[in-house]
Amino acid sequence: MKHLLAIDDLSRAEIDGLLDLSESFIEVTQRDIPKIPALRGRTVVTLFFEESTRTRLSFETAAKRLSADTMSFSASTSSLTKGESLLDTVQTIEAMGVDAIVVRHPCAGAAHRVAQWVDASVVNAGDGRHQHPTQALLDLVTLRRRLGRGGFDGLRVVIVGDIRHSRVARSGVQALSTMGAEVTLVAPPTLLPESLEGWPVVVDDDLDSVLPEVDVVYLLRIQRERLAGALLPSQREYTSRYGITVERAARLKPDTLIMHPGPMNRGVEIAAEVADSPASTVTEQVANGVAVRMAVLWSTLGSGGQIA
């Protein structure tokens, strides 16, 4: 695997392989010295044109735990502000001698474009509304560990919220359905994609009728600009119909998991008490993200050897 650009580039067996590899790296991250020399002498750059807390720090931590050198690029403090193009920026960085480029960009397709320009491996850390493949993988690892079952066949997952603008939803639906889960989408009509042709999902508009049946509730962040853009009547209305409030959480099966990719809007799509409850996997998702990104860097940079 030279690049990781989208979940639909991966077969079920390849996803399974990455999940197993991530388990090995979880073991590494739990050691007293959570570091191995697998990528010593290699350089990983995080090239972020959009804000991030989890993904950037997670990739940088992953690279360091594999003993790679790291470089960090932020658009707002770069020569992009002087008019330099994306192509010139990427070629400048590659000329410094990098082996992997981790890209986040607001435009769908940006990571694919960068991969066409460089010899380095490229990992998509989120491109517009399109894909966020490592988020989908870390969600699967988290589910597998929490559920304590071998596979995902027949697992019932509801994804709630702004599906239309969400790269997390697109990658997540592909990953979950490839692995055999049954996915239902619940969202206001204005926050569903214009076409769901080819999406392996069921759509429902009544969250309260769906919740008692599901094994996993996956919440998406309500992007505040959608309120300003009149796609939602009001925050209060959204929470009353689609938010996981304390009252709604009480109607879930006792073992239903509640997931969120972060950043969360507490009190909007998820009540603070629910976010901090034992059913919530939010901090486990972040912790597992480091191991998943170690697995992805290790695979794309072709280390190929044993995990020491």
Ligand code: CP
């Ligand atoms: N989940 C996620 O991608 O978070 P960040 O935007 O903080 O990286």
